[in-house]
Amino acid sequence: MSLFRSKRSLRPTPIVLLLLLTVMISSVLSGCYFFPKEEEVLAPPLKVPDQVTYETIEVRKGTIENTIRCTGTFASVSQKDLFYKERGGRLEELYVHFGDKVKKGEVIAQLETDTILSDIKLQEIELKKARIAYDTAKTCLDIEGGSKTDLELADLNLQANQIKLDNLKTELDHTRLVSPIDGDVVYVTDVMLGEYINAHQTVVRVADPTKLQVKYSDDKVSSFNLGTKVSIEIDSKQYVGKVVMTPADLPLDANDEAKKSVMISVENLPSDLQIGNSAYISLTLEKQDNVIVLPKQVVNNFVGRQFVNVLKNNIREERDIELGIQNDTEVEVVKGLEVGELIIVR
Numbered sequence: 139m140s141l142f143r144s145k146r147s148l149r150p151t152p153i154v155l156l157l158l159l160t161v162m163i164s165s166v167l168s169g170c171y172f173f174p175k176e177e178e179v180l181a182p183p184l185k186v187p188d189q190v191t192y193e194t195i196e197v198r199k200g201t202i203e204n205t206i207r208c209t210g211t212f213a214s215v216s217q218k219d220l221f222y223k224e225r226g227g228r229l230e231e232l233y234v235h236f237g238d239k240v241k242k243g244e245v246i247a248q249l250e251t252d253t254i255l256s257d258i259k260l261q262e263i264e265l266k267k268a269r270i271a272y273d274t275a276k277t278c279l280d281i282e283g284g285s286k287t288d289l290e291l292a293d294l295n296l297q298a299n300q301i302k303l304d305n306l307k308t309e310l311d312h313t314r315l316v317s318p319i320d321g322d323v324v325y326v327t328d329v330m331l332g333e334y335i336n337a338h339q340t341v342v343r344v345a346d347p348t349k350l351q352v353k354y355s356d357d358k359v360s361s362f363n364l365g366t367k368v369s370i371e372i373d374s375k376q377y378v379g380k381v382v383m384t385p386a387d388l389p390l391d392a393n394d395e396a397k398k399s400v401m402i403s404v405e406n407l408p409s410d411l412q413i414g415n416s417a418y419i420s421l422t423l424e425k426q427d428n429v430i431v432l433p434k435q436v437v438n439n440f441v442g443r444q445f446v447n448v449l450k451n452n453i454r455e456e457r458d459i460e461l462g463i464q465n466d467t468e469v470e471v472v473k474g475l476e477v478g479e480l481i482i483v484r
Contacts (some may be wrong), residue, residue, distance in 0.1 A: 194449050194480040195436070197471075203425035204465045206361055210354035210402065212415045214345030218319055220246055224312045226336045227252075229329055234342060238323045246342050249313040249335070258306045265299040272296045321346045322413055345413055352379060352402040352417045355395070359385060361421060362400045370404050371418040372411070379404045379419070424463045430471040436481050437461070437469055446475070447482035454482060 227249035234246055272292040279289050325343035329335050352370060354362075362368075362381050370379040383401035402419065437459070438445050448457045459474030475481075 192449055193483045195483055197475050197477050197479045199428050200431040201427045202431045202463050202468050202470045204423045204463050206358055206421040208419050210352040210417050210419050212350045213353040214349055214413055215351050216349045217345035219340045220315045220342045221340050222337050229331055229335050234323050236323055236326050240317045242320050244317050245314050246317055247315040251313050254310050261303045261306055265303050268296040268299040315341055317344050319346055347413055353399055355399040359400050369420040377404050426463055430475055431468050432471055434467055434469050436483055449480040449482050
């Protein structure tokens with residue numbers, strides 16, 4: 139009886155079962171809270187592209203020219219190279235320096251005379267003796283104590299001695315250099331006193347400062363043509379110049395310096411101008427008015443193709459163009475553009 143009761147006591151009562159069921163339901167319902175709450179997915183924002191802006195210039199007409207600008211110096215067109223023609227010798231004295239002013243007939247340099255001076259003195263004595271002999275022969279003939287032959291011989295001796303003296307004096311003159319014009323010394327030899335100087339070696343160059351022209355010597359001389367008008371600027375003032383000599387107009391035997399130079403005469407030069415003063419030369423090679431002109435920097439070059447970027451309806455468009463005159467900063471457009479169009483600079 140007691141055993142039966144114990145087995146019955148092991149069975150769960152209805153109340154216990156109800157409690158267990160309640161706990162299970164609560165656990166199931168509370169388990170939903172272990173999962174994170176899913177967030178709402180938002181659509182990505184729309185990205186608006188940045189508006190492209192360009193720096194432009196308007197196509198317009200203007201004037202363009204291709205001009206050579208260079209610097210020249212004033213040089214005399216009347217200058218003389220002084221040198222010994224007949225003989226060389228050792229330089230005894232040089233009386234002038236670079237920049238000195240000299241007068242016509244002024245002695246510039248002197249060679250050593252060796253024995254010329256003493257030879258002249260001796261010859262003057264011989265000439266005097268010959269004159270005495272001639273006078274004696276003539277006196278004797280007058281008093282019928284002499285002959286015509288003796289007089290003729292005395293006369294010939296007198297003439298011979300005079301010629302010798304004249305030759306010695308000429309030789310002495312040849313040791314001196316004398317300026318043939320008034321002017322400025324623009325070159326002096328670097329031969330030292332006592333050193334030998336050859337015949338026809340230039341010792342001094344004298345230039346007339348009243349007859350000046352602009353001299354230009356550089357790699358652009360081939361651009362100058364005889365008779366071409368040029369603009370000359372001196373101390374910020376403009377003058378009219380004319381090309382009067384180019385290398386192409388010189389004879390074959392002209393000196394090397396002249397063959398590399400252009401000479402330009404200038405009208406109404408200021409009176410205080412001096413040899414060596416600078417002048418700015420402007421030579422216009424080409425010029426066009428009322429044409430389309432663009433800055434050179436906006437023109438693109440690619441494998442022989444030349445083009446610009448045109449802004450049309452806010453869209454960049456490549457446009458092929460044909461060029462005319464060009465200089466360092468600008469170009470002439472002869473085909474491909476119209477006035478008023480916009481060119482993209484960057």
